[in-house]
Amino acid sequence: MRELRWLAAGAAIGVPALALVVVAVVSVPATVAAGLGLVMFGAVMWSARQLATVQRRRAAAVLDRQIPDPYAALPADLPARFRVALRDPGTWRDLAWLPCQFFVGLAGLVLPVALWLGGIECLIAPGLRVLLPEPTGFDPAVLELTGRSGPWTWALVPAGVGLAAIAYRLPRYLIRAQAWLAAALLGPTSAAGLAARVDRLTATRAATVDASATELRRIERDLHDGAQARLVALAMHLGVAEDVIDADPTGAKALLAEARAGAGAALTELRDLVRGIHPPVLADRGLAAAVEALALSSPVPVELDLRLDRRLAAPVESAAYFATAEALTNAIRHGGGGRVRVCLVDAATVLRVVVRDDGRGGADPSLGTGLLGIRRRLSAFDGRLRISSPPGGPTVLDMELPCAF
Structure with a gap:
C-alpha cells in the first residue's frame, strides 16, 4: 500500500506537469503577439522548479543518495534572474521532464491497479459464475472469455494468483524507474557536476592553504614563546654558572640545576609540539x-x-x-x-x-x-x-x- 501511495503521488505530480507543458506551449505565441507570455513562461519555469525539487527529494529517498540542484545561482535583480534562468540548462531539463513525468506517473499508477483488478477478477471468477448463472449485460470479461464454463473459470484462479504476484512486485521497480528518471533529468549533468567539483576543490584548497598557514603561525608562536624562551634562559643560566663556578661553586651548582630543569621543560614542550603535528604512535x-x-x-x-x-x-x-x-x-x-x-x-x-x-x-x-x-x-x-x-x-x-x- 505504501508503494501504491508513492506511485499515486507521482501521478499527482504528473497532472500539473502536463498543465505546465500546455501553458508553456501557449506562452510562446503569446510572447510574440503581446509580450504577455513572458509572465506565463516565468510562472511555468518557477512552478516546474518547485515540482522538480519535490521529485528530487522523493527520488533521493528511494536511491539513498542526494540529487543536487542543477541550477545556476540567480541574481537579485528580477530581469537578470529571468535571463539567467532562461539560459540555464537546468530549466530546459525541467521542462523536458514534465511530459515524461506525466506519462510515467500515470502509467506507474494505472498498471499496478489494473493488474490488481485483473487478478482479483480472475480469483473470484468461479464465484461470479455461481452468483451470475444466466448471461446478463454486465458479465465480467473473464466469464465472457471462458464462455461461462465452470471448469474454465477455475482455470483462471492460477492466472489471478500470478497477476496478483506481479502486481505486488511491480510497484517497487516502477518506483525505482521513476527515481532513476528524475536523477537523470533533474540532477546536474556530468559536465556540471565536474565543474561544481572543480569549484569545490578550488575552495577547499584555498581553505586548506589558509589552515596550513595558520598552523605554521601557531607552531612558530609556540616555539617562540615556549621552547625558544626556555632555551634562551638555559643559555643565560649556563653562562652565569660558567662565570661564577670558581668563585661561588654552590651558586653555580644551583644555576646548573635550574638549567637542567629548564632543559627538561623545553624538551617536554617540544615533544608536545611534535605530537600535535604528527603523533609518534601514529607513525610507528x-x-x-x-x-x-x-x-x-x-x-x-x-x-x-x-x-x-x-x-x-x-x-x-x-x-x-x-x-x-x-x-x-x-x-x-x-x-x-x-x-x-x-x-x-x-x-x-x-x-x-x-x-x-x-x-x-x-x-x-x-x-x-x-x-x-x-x-x-x-x-x-x-x-x-x-x-x-x-x-x-x-x-x-x-x-x-x-x-x-
Whole structure:
C-alpha cells in the first residue's frame, strides 16, 4: 500500500506537469503577439522548479543518495534572474521532464491497479459464475472469455494468483524507474557536476592553504614563546654558572640545576609540539594504535570498533586521526554524555569514521570551529562529513575519507 501511495503521488505530480507543458506551449505565441507570455513562461519555469525539487527529494529517498540542484545561482535583480534562468540548462531539463513525468506517473499508477483488478477478477471468477448463472449485460470479461464454463473459470484462479504476484512486485521497480528518471533529468549533468567539483576543490584548497598557514603561525608562536624562551634562559643560566663556578661553586651548582630543569621543560614542550603535528604512535604503529591511545587517555569510556587490515597513506591516517581526536574532544567537552563509540572501517575505496556520543545533542557547525575544522580537514581529501545531532541526542559524526591510493 505504501508503494501504491508513492506511485499515486507521482501521478499527482504528473497532472500539473502536463498543465505546465500546455501553458508553456501557449506562452510562446503569446510572447510574440503581446509580450504577455513572458509572465506565463516565468510562472511555468518557477512552478516546474518547485515540482522538480519535490521529485528530487522523493527520488533521493528511494536511491539513498542526494540529487543536487542543477541550477545556476540567480541574481537579485528580477530581469537578470529571468535571463539567467532562461539560459540555464537546468530549466530546459525541467521542462523536458514534465511530459515524461506525466506519462510515467500515470502509467506507474494505472498498471499496478489494473493488474490488481485483473487478478482479483480472475480469483473470484468461479464465484461470479455461481452468483451470475444466466448471461446478463454486465458479465465480467473473464466469464465472457471462458464462455461461462465452470471448469474454465477455475482455470483462471492460477492466472489471478500470478497477476496478483506481479502486481505486488511491480510497484517497487516502477518506483525505482521513476527515481532513476528524475536523477537523470533533474540532477546536474556530468559536465556540471565536474565543474561544481572543480569549484569545490578550488575552495577547499584555498581553505586548506589558509589552515596550513595558520598552523605554521601557531607552531612558530609556540616555539617562540615556549621552547625558544626556555632555551634562551638555559643559555643565560649556563653562562652565569660558567662565570661564577670558581668563585661561588654552590651558586653555580644551583644555576646548573635550574638549567637542567629548564632543559627538561623545553624538551617536554617540544615533544608536545611534535605530537600535535604528527603523533609518534601514529607513525610507528598506525591509525588503529593511535586511536586506541586516544581512547585510553579519554576521561569518559570510549568503545572502539576498529576494522583496519592495512596501513593507509600517511596523509589519510593523519587526517583521520586528527578528525577523530577533534570529534572526541567535542563529545567530551560539549556533548555531556557518559559514553562515546568510535568506529573505523576500511571499505577499500573509503575510510569511514563514525563517532557517536549519548550526550545532549544540538551540535551546530556554525557555533564553533571544531566541526568546521573537521570538515575543512576532510575536504582537502575530497572527503565528507555528515552530522546528525537532534536536541536530546545522540550526536553522530559520520566521516568518509577516500583511501584508494
